Amino acid sequence: MHILVLGGAGMVGRKFIERLARDGGLGGKPVTRVTAQDVVPASPPPAAPFDFEAVVSDLSVEGAAETLIATRPELIVHLAAIVSGEAEADFDKGYRINLDGTRYLFEAIRRIEGYTPRLVFTSSVAVFGAPFHDKIEDEFFTTPLTSYGTQKAIGELLLCDYSRRGFFDGVGIRLPTICVRPGKPNKAASGFFSNIIREPLNGEEAVLPVSDQVRHWHASPRSAVGFLVHAATMDTTKIGPRRALTMPGYSCTVAEQIETLRKVAGENVVKRIKRVPDPVIDGIVAGWPRNFDPQRALALGFKAESNFEEIIRVHIEDELHGTFVK
Amino acid sequence: MHILVLGGAGMVGRKFIERLARDGGLGGKPVTRVTAQDVVPASPPPAAPFDFEAVVSDLSVEGAAETLIATRPELIVHLAAIVSGEAEADFDKGYRINLDGTRYLFEAIRRIEGYTPRLVFTSSVAVFGAPFHDKIEDEFFTTPLTSYGTQKAIGELLLCDYSRRGFFDGVGIRLPTICVRPGKPNKAASGFFSNIIREPLNGEEAVLPVSDQVRHWHASPRSAVGFLVHAATMDTTKIGPRRALTMPGYSCTVAEQIETLRKVAGENVVKRIKRVPDPVIDGIVAGWPRNFDPQRALALGFKAESNFEEIIRVHIEDELHGTFVK
Numbered sequence: 269m270h271i272l273v274l275g276g277a278g279m280v281g282r283k284f285i286e287r288l289a290r291d292g293g294l295g296g297k298p299v300t301r302v303t304a305q306d307v308v309p310a311s312p313p314p315a316a317p318f319d320f321e322a323v324v325s326d327l328s329v330e331g332a333a334e335t336l337i338a339t340r341p342e343l344i345v346h347l348a349a350i351v352s353g354e355a356e357a358d359f360d361k362g363y364r365i366n367l368d369g370t371r372y373l374f375e376a377i378r379r380i381e382g383y384t385p386r387l388v389f390t391s392s393v394a395v396f397g398a399p400f401h402d403k404i405e406d407e408f409f410t411t412p413l414t415s416y417g418t419q420k421a422i423g424e425l426l427l428c429d430y431s432r433r434g435f436f437d438g439v440g441i442r443l444p445t446i447c448v449r450p451g452k453p454n455k456a457a458s459g460f461f462s463n464i465i466r467e468p469l470n471g472e473e474a475v476l477p478v479s480d481q482v483r484h485w486h487a488s489p490r491s492a493v494g495f496l497v498h499a500a501t502m503d504t505t506k507i508g509p510r511r512a513l514t515m516p517g518y519s520c521t522v523a524e525q526i527e528t529l530r531k532v533a534g535e536n537v538v539k540r541i542k543r544v545p546d547p548v549i550d551g552i553v554a555g556w557p558r559n560f561d562p563q564r565a566l567a568l569g570f571k572a573e574s575n576f577e578e579i580i581r582v583h584i585e586d587e588l589h590g591t592f593v594k
Numbered sequence: 595m596h597i598l599v600l601g602g603a604g605m606v607g608r609k610f611i612e613r614l615a616r617d618g619g620l621g622g623k624p625v626t627r628v629t630a631q632d633v634v635p636a637s638p639p640p641a642a643p644f645d646f647e648a649v650v651s652d653l654s655v656e657g658a659a660e661t662l663i664a665t666r667p668e669l670i671v672h673l674a675a676i677v678s679g680e681a682e683a684d685f686d687k688g689y690r691i692n693l694d695g696t697r698y699l700f701e702a703i704r705r706i707e708g709y710t711p712r713l714v715f716t717s718s719v720a721v722f723g724a725p726f727h728d729k730i731e732d733e734f735f736t737t738p739l740t741s742y743g744t745q746k747a748i749g750e751l752l753l754c755d756y757s758r759r760g761f762f763d764g765v766g767i768r769l770p771t772i773c774v775r776p777g778k779p780n781k782a783a784s785g786f787f788s789n790i791i792r793e794p795l796n797g798e799e800a801v802l803p804v805s806d807q808v809r810h811w812h813a814s815p816r817s818a819v820g821f822l823v824h825a826a827t828m829d830t831t832k833i834g835p836r837r838a839l840t841m842p843g844y845s846c847t848v849a850e851q852i853e854t855l856r857k858v859a860g861e862n863v864v865k866r867i868k869r870v871p872d873p874v875i876d877g878i879v880a881g882w883p884r885n886f887d888p889q890r891a892l893a894l895g896f897k898a899e900s901n902f903e904e905i906i907r908v909h910i911e912d913e914l915h916g917t918f919v920k
Binding site: 359407410415426428429433509510 | 685723732733734735736737738739741744747748751752754755758759835836
């Protein structure tokens with residue numbers, strides 16, 4: 269089985285490819301080849317039992333998609349995107365990559381007669397825009413308040429139409445905020461949800477810019493990879509034409525995050541969180557969804573953590589070799 | 595005031611321009627010029643008190659939109675579209691006109707510094723796909739089951755994002771089925787809703803291919819024009835970022851349509867309806883929305899008929915000079 273991962277150098281893409289390397293196969297089939305496309309070279313996973321190729325290309329250039337699918341990968345995982353902040357700052361670039369790039373890919377597949385790969389498209393809860401219900405249902409409308417959310421919602425619509433037409437077999441998954449995101453603190457407005465766990469466990473201070481009562485929707489990087497694996501292997505005859513699914517996650521307040529960190533890692537670790545209120549971040553976060561009722565995804569077999577302790581323990585296991593700075 | 599009507603040779607475009615000619619102005623401002631673009635030449639309205647220009651062009655050709663807006667019309671009414679059946683039969687053509695054409699227009703406006711016209715975009719209840727609630731609420735999700743519906747839903751998303759960014763001042767209106775549609779019977783699956791009223795009033799037979807119990811969502815051509823006028827002149831500060839609105843209409847069964855025709859026009863007229871069940875049309879119609887609860891549009895001042903008798907009387911007044919074949 270040949271798998272093409274678009275955006276394969278990003279965090280989720282890298283972890284997905286690492287899991288393929290560990291598992292050796294996907295859905296009972298051996299993986300023989302993985303192509304990881306991105307704008308920077310993706311690193312090969314350790315000890316891969318398959319051929320690995322990193323391709324550096326720009327999906328928004330006509331012809332790039334054709335080249336990538338010339339060998340007809342059976343599975344395409346489309347993670348490539350300009351992130352929310354950049355798509356808002358650079359209108360042209362966001363539409364060029366997130367909309368045109370996605371459409372070029374879909375069109376390239378459609379134009380190959382008899383080629384109908386499974387296509388997993390990562391979307392986002394940014395397709396929803398405030399005001400919304402405290403717990404957003406599967407039938408709630410998508411009214412994004414960012415260009416990124418607009419581009420993802422359009423991608424979902426195209427995914428459904430191309431799948432309905434039989435051009436490919438698409439599954440769209442709306443990822444929760446990934447927590448605990450590994451790596452360095454970044455400038456994303458949502459960064460603190462991870463920073464306040466990751467940095468203290470590393471012996472570093474972390475800044476909490478919002479109130480303890482802020483509620484948010486989380487899943488671990490391990491769950492995100494699990495969503496991709498399930499979307500890639502599930503029986504899509506059970507989905508029907510509504511192929512964009514809100515993934516499961518765990519909703520909790522910052523206070524619960526901190527209490528759980530205290531329980532798992534102790535008071536000394538929690539003391540490394542510094543409260544520095546930032547009204548700008550507070551305002552941004554107020555417009556984000558807090559909780560979902562993802563019944564369809566759960567019924568279709570998608571799984572995430574069911575409490576925040578699991579999310580912290582996954583981070584300690586997967587990123588910290590089971591230990592942390594006490 | 596200069597008004598540009600895209601798709602100006604179609605039934606709704608023509609009636610909108612005729613109303614402008616009758617009213618002489620729009621929202622208290624005199625109309626000085628109307629440009630009607632379409633793929634065929636639009637006819638001038640009778641006795642127009644403004645300059646009228648018919649432009650034949652293809653919106654899906656790059657540069658066509660730039661030419662049309664070079665004179666900066668203050669109001670753009672975008673009715674141009676490949677209809678449902680054709681967009682389903684010809685995938686490329688539907689996306690080229692309904693998606694690319696719309697995007698070229700939006701982009702052309704965005705690229706003119708300081709130009710932010712009012713833009714009225716006609717969408718459709720085809721953005722909804724079965725199964726849905728008996729009465730579809732304003733917050734129900736858009737899961738189209740046709741390429742046409744997909745293209746309209748994407749147009750709505752773009753309209754909201756471009757408006758949010760301040761590139762233009764957009765209002766998207768989802769039209770009900772227009773009844774009684776003037777002209778000859780056509781092959782549209784929805785044609786019979788109008789045929790069973792229009793043809794008997796003309797002394798002609800009409801075929802009813804579905805059960806009397808089929809329920810549907812109607813508004814008159816006069817109401818459709820009223821929606822355009824209101825969308826063109828309303829205070830958009832009251833809409834907020836959710837600029838795609840389900841228009842009001844009247845929901846009734848075919849049985850109620852026929853009973854009302856009997857009341858208005860008598861038994862002889864009703865006898866001209868022939869029941870010829872067609873399981874194919876029955877199947878198509880079963881997937882259509884039957885009723886809506888368009889609270890937002892009503893609160894924003896959009897108005898339609900509140901019973902089917904009004905719809906028939908509007909047809910007799912506007913199309914038949916107040917009379918019919920008894």
